[in-house]
Amino acid sequence: MATTVRTLPTERGRGGRSWYPVVAILLLVLGVGIYGYLQELSEGMVATGLRNLGPQGGATWGLYISFVIYFVGLSFAGISIAALIRLARLDTLRPIARMAEVLTVICLMLAAMTIVADLGQPLRGIVNLFRYARPQSPFFGTFTMVISGYLFASMVYLYLEGRRDAAVRAAQGAPYARFLRVWAAGYADTEAERERHRRTSFWLSVAIVPMLVTAHSTLGFVFGLQVGRPGWYSALQAPAFVMLAGVSGLGMLIVLAAIARRTLRLPERLGPGLFRSLGLFLFLLLLAYLYFVAVELLTNVYTGSVREREVMAELLGGGYAWLYWSAIAGFVASVALLLGWLVLARLRGSLWPLVVAGLLVNLGAVAKRFLIVVPSQTNGQLLPYSEGSYAPAWTEYAVVAGLLALGALLFLGFAKVFPIIPLPDHKDAARREP
Amino acid sequence: MTRYGMVIDLDRCMGCRACMEACKVENSTPPASFFMYVFRLEEGEYPSARVSFLPRPCMHCDNAPCVKVCPVGARYKREDGIVATDWDRCIGCRYCEVACPYGVNTFNWMDPRENAYLDWDDEDVAAVSGGAVPPYRNPALDEPYGPEQRRIAGGGHVRGVMEKCTFCVHRVEDGLDPACVQTCPVRALTFGDLDDPGSAVSRALAGRHGFRLLEEVGTEPRVHYVGGAPPGPEAREVEEPVAEV
Numbered sequence: 231m232a233t234t235v236r237t238l239p240t241e242r243g244r245g246g247r248s249w250y251p252v253v254a255i256l257l258l259v260l261g262v263g264i265y266g267y268l269q270e271l272s273e274g275m276v277a278t279g280l281r282n283l284g285p286q287g288g289a290t291w292g293l294y295i296s297f298v299i300y301f302v303g304l305s306f307a308g309i310s311i312a313a314l315i316r317l318a319r320l321d322t323l324r325p326i327a328r329m330a331e332v333l334t335v336i337c338l339m340l341a342a343m344t345i346v347a348d349l350g351q352p353l354r355g356i357v358n359l360f361r362y363a364r365p366q367s368p369f370f371g372t373f374t375m376v377i378s379g380y381l382f383a384s385m386v387y388l389y390l391e392g393r394r395d396a397a398v399r400a401a402q403g404a405p406y407a408r409f410l411r412v413w414a415a416g417y418a419d420t421e422a423e424r425e426r427h428r429r430t431s432f433w434l435s436v437a438i439v440p441m442l443v444t445a446h447s448t449l450g451f452v453f454g455l456q457v458g459r460p461g462w463y464s465a466l467q468a469p470a471f472v473m474l475a476g477v478s479g480l481g482m483l484i485v486l487a488a489i490a491r492r493t494l495r496l497p498e499r500l501g502p503g504l505f506r507s508l509g510l511f512l513f514l515l516l517l518a519y520l521y522f523v524a525v526e527l528l529t530n531v532y533t534g535s536v537r538e539r540e541v542m543a544e545l546l547g548g549g550y551a552w553l554y555w556s557a558i559a560g561f562v563a564s565v566a567l568l569l570g571w572l573v574l575a576r577l578r579g580s581l582w583p584l585v586v587a588g589l590l591v592n593l594g595a596v597a598k599r600f601l602i603v604v605p606s607q608t609n610g611q612l613l614p615y616s617e618g619s620y621a622p623a624w625t626e627y628a629v630v631a632g633l634l635a636l637g638a639l640l641f642l643g644f645a646k647v648f649p650i651i652p653l654p655d656h657k658d659a660a661r662r663e664p
Numbered sequence: 665m666t667r668y669g670m671v672i673d674l675d676r677c678m679g680c681r682a683c684m685e686a687c688k689v690e691n692s693t694p695p696a697s698f699f700m701y702v703f704r705l706e707e708g709e710y711p712s713a714r715v716s717f718l719p720r721p722c723m724h725c726d727n728a729p730c731v732k733v734c735p736v737g738a739r740y741k742r743e744d745g746i747v748a749t750d751w752d753r754c755i756g757c758r759y760c761e762v763a764c765p766y767g768v769n770t771f772n773w774m775d776p777r778e779n780a781y782l783d784w785d786d787e788d789v790a791a792v793s794g795g796a797v798p799p800y801r802n803p804a805l806d807e808p809y810g811p812e813q814r815r816i817a818g819g820g821h822v823r824g825v826m827e828k829c830t831f832c833v834h835r836v837e838d839g840l841d842p843a844c845v846q847t848c849p850v851r852a853l854t855f856g857d858l859d860d861p862g863s864a865v866s867r868a869l870a871g872r873h874g875f876r877l878l879e880e881v882g883t884e885p886r887v888h889y890v891g892g893a894p895p896g897p898e899a900r901e902v903e904e905p906v907a908e909v
Contacts, residue, residue: 273774274772274773274774274775274823274824275756275771275773275774275824276773276774280773281696281773281909282696282697282761282767282769282770282771283761283762283767283769284701284766284767284768285696285698285701285767286696286697286770286909290758290761290771291758291762345757348757349755349756349757349824350754350755350756350757350758350771350772350824350825350826351754351756351824351825354753354754354756355755355756355757358736358738358753358755359735359736361736362736362737363736364734364736364737366732367732367733367734367735367759368733369733369735369757369759370735373735452759456729456733456762456763457729457765457881457882458729458763458764458765458766458878458881458883459763459765536897607762611767612765612766612878612881613703613720613765613767613877613878613895614703614705614895614899614900614901615703615767615901616900616901616904
């Protein structure tokens, strides 16, 4: 056990010399994002590339909404994996449980901020969404179940699961001891406490896992229930949202785990077994998602209404074709990479195929979200309006980049003050010393 | 019970777009925002091309998708059937806009430009305007309306909220017709109480074969069309409107 503890991020500044330059760059990007948002606040949303549908020939939902879905998707996978690890006793995956929880909390905060950035009246929105909430609106689920319920449950889960580590680290005299002591809140790691925690987080997991389906489905219903938008109105929308959420979230977790393995020098705890499970899981989900894509494609091309076929033609061979086929190529390449990595012993020595697949599915997920949101507005009008167009303005790119930077900063900050990989517990110690 | 509706006679419409103009003047809508829009459509190729016109106000649907999806209830349906926007409550999420199959919603992307169409401070303009209130703001639209006592129209055109056709509720409450109906030189538009068999709108509809736009999506629109036919799948706009906000 002693050797294990020494390789854990026990001292301050762990993460190497590159920590400060990386943070500086991220702060710079965040600054640009804030500047972009201030521009939007002072000028109005005319500073974005969004415009009205119909006579104005634009898209009224664009990059922001695409990233709201993307962020919620990432968060979805995070906490569900953490909860599944507890429920299904996936002990090999336990070292990444905390990373998954932190990913969830951060991404949900980013999603909430992106929604606010997309509102014409942000301050009024924060008040009125709660004051005048209407359960009849599909959007209701997004800010009750997803943003509030899910975020709250994830934070409680993260807190409970971290209490023991906080206590242990505080006792070791780690930096930020005051913060750690507040987190530990008098936890003394007795048998009774451990049992109580185990039970609490078990039941919390039981509550969280069904939300993994329902919460993200509500986001799919925001689109899937709109009869007036060809390309959105589909019973497949909600399940496909859940599926792609899992794909992007798992991909992101693989990338994060690989980075942590590198920077924290933890090849032992973040071992091949863990990556093999993640890779296999991602492979299966990705296949399921591609199946959904094929079903959607076939249905719309074969029997879609006139307008549905128009949207589809725009995706397959029109102005959005480059993005659509790049996304599909990314997904297919990821399938090939994952399959190769899982099957061929020669490739398994390196994590690169896995990391590249993780990155590709995330880029693909962003592209697919954009392709769900935008073309149905610019090319999916039921009345014979002329074709519209939408290109995000620099403010939108800046705000989104700033939010991504903020997420990375929060993650790096958390990893600096708290063990991002859970400390080995008694079971680990027992396994190693039979 | 009053049940407001509109009948549009496509046999009469000649696509002059005077209704669009009247609507802009009456409601002082921002540039590139049209509460009333008239499609100028063509179908087929020369020599068998066919041109048609299709005025498109808000349909004030009985099963309005925009009312259903509004997360804060800012979009609501009045007792008399007019679908209105409480711009004091609207948060600007634009969900109503993507939900509407007719594309009638317009969002205020920026603060209203006071002299968007005409420089009212110009000396020559002042000489002929006789000190009239510049129409970038309609004081009649600032007030809460009806039994609901809620805000209802695009008064002030506040930045960051939604707007759309109101059937000119401020005129209707004074017993007048909406501006588009009033203006139409060939009386293609008729407005009134659909429940009153003696009203102009009921008489315009009586005994005529009509249709409503996109009936198949189940929105139950309150705007009826008589004469002519719905636009076919190949219909396209004659000109591409280039509208800069």
